[in-house]
Amino acid sequence: MNIFHNIKELVTSLKNEEKLIAEMFGKRKSMDYKYSDAIELVDYDENRLDFLIERGVIRENGGLLELDDQYLEFFEQVLDVNEEINLSYIDDNIKNIKENIDYFLNEGNENRKYNYLKFIKKTFRKIGIITLRSVVDLRRNIENTFKNEPNYKNKRLKLENLDEKRMLVSNLIKHTILLINEQEHTFFNRALDEELKRIIIDLKHQLGECSHNLIEIEKQIIDYLNQIKHQGRFIEKLRKIKYLKDHFTIDAETDIKQLIAKKNQVIFETRLSEPLKLSIDYLRENERAFEAIKRISKNHHDRKSFEPVLADRISEEFLGNSVEEEVMINLEELRNHFMATSDNLFNFILNYDFLKEVDFDERVTVFCQLISQYEHELTIANEFLTTNGVECALVYPK
Structure with missing residues (x-):
């Protein structure tokens, strides 16, 4: 497989085929993209399509095309539409910070110490962004699983697995806060400049926001699991009733007739409103409709038309220019x-x-x-x- 030789070649290639790449990315879940469909978006120039395949941007398998995983993951991460929650990435970043803190404290050369510090700052920023994104993805996956998963057993299992990921995110947040507040005091005393201080403040704010969201997510998962449990019991009973009915033993083995005889729930049902929409021509030409309109209008003759209250005119003293002078110490x-x-x-x-x-x-x-x-x-x-x-x-x- 050929590779791109520089950034310019990569960006130019993506720009030239942006129509095809955008179409394939938008339909990455809904359909298998055929070679015949893709060739139309490159003006029937097979060389342009083969160029992307050779460079690994697109993969071909039996006449079907798909974006390569690394490009697909890149687009999903940048556009914040990814569904996979990579918690090991957060854990790896924490380990990298601890390692580089040790390198920083052992290093005597100022240039190399600055490089270690720069990496630590970048990783702290990355942890905040990744954690926020993980919480958003977690909430979205929970919603999609509960609403769209048709299999009740898989729905419950997926929600339980997502709950485990929630606990992992919560533990990673605790480890990060512990690293900042209670560990590595020597490093923060030596290296805490204004930029690092600002990064730490932003990170604590992001992690605090994530912690509050995780509490709401936990409540949501518990509620969804309770609903699934209730629905599962109902379906299980319904299947037993159907089994007895299909075998013509429901009357002999249950008291369903007596229970139904005691129920009279029609009176509790919500009354349906069925509005009647009359045509404009009927209201304009029919005398009975006109009489009905006049009769109804008498019931509303006491309605008052309220006029808007106008605000008083702004006093001139508020429109004048006023200057306050204060002597500052230079x-x-x-x-x-x-x-x-x-x-x-x-x-x-x-x-x-x-x-x-x-x-x-x-x-x-x-x-x-x-x-x-x-x-x-x-x-x-x-x-x-x-x-x-x-x-x-x-x-x-x-």
Whole structure:
């Protein structure tokens, strides 16, 4: 089998035959695609069809064509229409994260450490997406199984298997949360940058959403299994009654006649409404219809036609432009002024004129912000001073 030599050749080939590939993908479940049907979509050019077969995009078997499994799986994953739930993929990603965390902690080269960290970030993102997709697929498969599976035994068995997959997804979520919150503290202390922190927050949100959905799925499975159990008992009894009837022993072996005689459930049935729709010509030309319309209208003469209430006019004071001004503390400008002095930073901030009222606690906050942002431009001495119960180090410009 020939292969594509680069991405450009692959994308171009898929683009050129997008009509055929889209048609085969859309009918991948409803019909067997024949070679004669496919040749029409490539303008009767057998070379174009043979090219896809040789490259492994399409497989041919006895005059029937189908998309290759890897392309079919790719399209289903990207378009989010896959039905298979691959839980081992999530488990493998967790193992890969643990392995790369060990590699990261043992590595001394910064470039290789960055590559390990990059892989860990990518895998954490992947776990969140795959878990969400697995939960969606699980719910969809449960609905389809309950509604479309005709065999009751297979329906119950499939739902029980889907329930096992639900428990596996729930366990994988617990292992992932355990990995983040209680394991690998050393790694997260060393490698937790802003991007990884954001990824972890998003992942926890996704896993929390999945956990809540799994609770609803569990309730749904229990309800469906109870319905199947009830329906199964009913069908079993119905089969026994039919067996007795077919063998003409139902009257002798059961009390069905006495039970039916006691039942009188017609009065409880819902009354069916049968509206009579008259033609427009009959209503327009028949005098009896006109008299009936006038008689009915008298019963509704007291109906009031409510006029919509108009809102009051908006006051002019709400339409005028209003401007609110607030004096903000510019840390960079404050740093520039401090660099031109020989005073210590804390004393400088206490005596600085901010053009607005700034209390002592806020000035302490500004002191800490300046040190954290411009630490490389400041000299922190081993001497300390205490002001208003706050002890701080003496900081000077370099």
